[in-house]
Amino acid sequence: MSAAPHPFTLRQLQYVVAVAQELSFRRAAARCHVSQPSLSAQLAQVEGSLGVRLFERAYKRVLVTAAGRDLVERAKRLLLEADEMVYAAQRVADPLSGTIRLGVIPTIAPYLLPSVTAALRRKLPGLRIAWAEDKTDALVQKLGAGEIEGAVVALEADLGEVAREIVAPDPFVLVTRPEHALAARRGPVTEAELRGEELLLLDEGHCFRDQALEACGTARVREGEFRATSLSTLVQMVAGGAGITLIPALAVDAEARRARLHVRPLAGRAAHRTIAVIWRKGSALEPALREIAAVLRAAYPATETKNGMPARRAARKVREKPFAVR
Numbered sequence: 001m002s003a004a005p006h007p008f009t010l011r012q013l014q015y016v017v018a019v020a021q022e023l024s025f026r027r028a029a030a031r032c033h034v035s036q037p038s039l040s041a042q043l044a045q046v047e048g049s050l051g052v053r054l055f056e057r058a059y060k061r062v063l064v065t066a067a068g069r070d071l072v073e074r075a076k077r078l079l080l081e082a083d084e085m086v087y088a089a090q091r092v093a094d095p096l097s098g099t100i101r102l103g104v105i106p107t108i109a110p111y112l113l114p115s116v117t118a119a120l121r122r123k124l125p126g127l128r129i130a131w132a133e134d135k136t137d138a139l140v141q142k143l144g145a146g147e148i149e150g151a152v153v154a155l156e157a158d159l160g161e162v163a164r165e166i167v168a169p170d171p172f173v174l175v176t177r178p179e180h181a182l183a184a185r186r187g188p189v190t191e192a193e194l195r196g197e198e199l200l201l202l203d204e205g206h207c208f209r210d211q212a213l214e215a216c217g218t219a220r221v222r223e224g225e226f227r228a229t230s231l232s233t234l235v236q237m238v239a240g241g242a243g244i245t246l247i248p249a250l251a252v253d254a255e256a257r258r259a260r261l262h263v264r265p266l267a268g269r270a271a272h273r274t275i276a277v278i279w280r281k282g283s284a285l286e287p288a289l290r291e292i293a294a295v296l297r298a299a300y301p302a303t304e305t306k307n308g309m310p311a312r313r314a315a316r317k318v319r320e321k322p323f324a325v326r
Contacts, residue, residue, distance in 0.1 A: 007049030010082055012042050013075040019043065019055060020072040023062045080146045080280075087149075088284035095287045097126035102292070103139035103151035104131055107208045107231055108275060111250045112152070112301070119299035124291060136207040143280060150279035150289045152296070156214075157207035162278040163286065165293035168300045170248045171272040172215050174264045175238055175256045182244065188267035194219035198243040200234050203227040208273070212246040215271045235259050248273060250301065 018028035019039075029036040047054055054068035064072060104113065113131065120129060132139075132148060139151040140159055155164060174189045176182050182193060199221040202209040208231075213221075224243045228234045234245045235255040246266065247255060256263050265271075277293040279286060 008046050010079065012046050013079055015039050015042050016046060016054060016072060016075050017079060019062060020064050020068070023064075025062065076145065083146055084282075084284045094126060096124050096291060099128045099130055100150065100285060100288060100292070101130045101132065101148040102277075103142060103148045103153075104133055105136055105139065105151075105153050105207065106133055107202075107206065107248060108152055108154075108250065109133045111248075111254055112275070112296070115301045116296050116299040120292070120295050123295045124288075127288060127292075129292070135205050137205065143278070149283065149285050150277055150292075152275065152277055154207055154211065154273040155276050155278075156211055156273050159278060161281060163281045163283070164276045164278045165290050167275045167277060167293055167296045169272050170250050170275050172212065172246045172266045173249055173252060173256075174244060174266055175235060175247055176244045176262050176264075177238065177241060178260070178262045180244065180262065182264065183262035185264075188265045188271075190267050191217045191219040194221050196220070196222065198222045198224050200224040200226060200228065200237055200243045200245040202231070202234065203229055208248070211270075211273050215246060215266055215268060217268060217270065231255055235261065250275075253301070 015028065015032055015034075018031050019025060022028045022031060025036050025040055029039040032039060043054070050071070052067050052071060053065050054071060056063040056065055109131070120127075132142075134142070136153050136157045136159070139148065139153060140162075142148045143151055143162070144160075152167070153159065154170070155166070174182065174194075182189065182197070185193070194216055197219075199212070199216070201212060201223055204227070206229075224237075226237060226242060228237065231247050231251050232255060235247065236259065237243070238245050239259040239261060252263055277289055277296065279289045283289070
């Protein structure tokens with residue numbers, strides 16, 4: 001490792017990344033809380049020191065150069081490592097203190113967070129969690145960019161290379177109006193029963209949409225023309241007679257029972273998702289994130305899995321088996 005001084009500072013790299021993400025010197029300067037002339041001067045110094053032009057400046061337009069794209073990605077990685085160093089130092093004295101930014105997907109947030117917030121405050125009083133709700137793809141991007149330290153998601157989604165701690169399995173259930181033909185039967189719903197039914201689904205981009213379709217297997221259900229942005233809307237559409245839908249068991253108390261709809265468990269090995277806390281591999285915050293996952297697991301709402309086993313007990317069984325994150 002060279003002992004020679006580097007031709008740039010971490011602060012200058014923050015300016016570089018900000019301009020690359022905002023594609024605007026004005027917005028980047030506002031984001032970094034500096035004047036635009038100061039930011040421009042610092043960027044010019046970095047480009048001069050490296051001998052590489054990072055940005056093309058045109059009238060009201062900023063583009064990252066071909067050479068700049070690789071260097072910007074390297075700058076992001078260096079800043080992430082610097083953040084991890086700060087986190088590691090802060091956690092030496094007390095690993096369960098400070099603020100952690102966590103993402104959570106919309107099909108989990110309103111059903112899990114109200115049940116676990118008090119437990120998190122009680123068990124981890126020195127830790128402040130700043131929650132951010134977003135879709136899985138967006139949270140994975142934010143995690144990789146260092147905008148959040150972890151996320152509560154379903155492991156069945158495409159998450160890339162992440163570390164994880166399982167919270168609980170979350171079975172899928174079928175929701176229908178009480179007078180629907182599928183409500184007259186008992187026991188888990190089979191693929192044969194679903195064949196030809198019109199199924200209401202979430203809009204594109206929600207991982208639960210793909211998981212619901214996979215849970216239907218070869219049933220060849222018909223997708224309803226209406227695409228919802230939330231489970232609440234799906235359930236209200238079912239209540240209005242627009243079709244049937246699948247929701248996670250975690251949402252049953254808040255949605256289906258409130259609307260007085262009929263609920264049946266779903267048969268099949270794919271008829272569930274696995275809720276977990278994920279984070280970047282090698283993160284200095286791993287001990288705190290594992291503690292958070294443990295609190296979520298202990299305070300998880302008392303839903304039932306398809307075989308009647310309480311979700312918290314089922315989660316322990318899932319943790320004992322290896323799980324491949326795809």
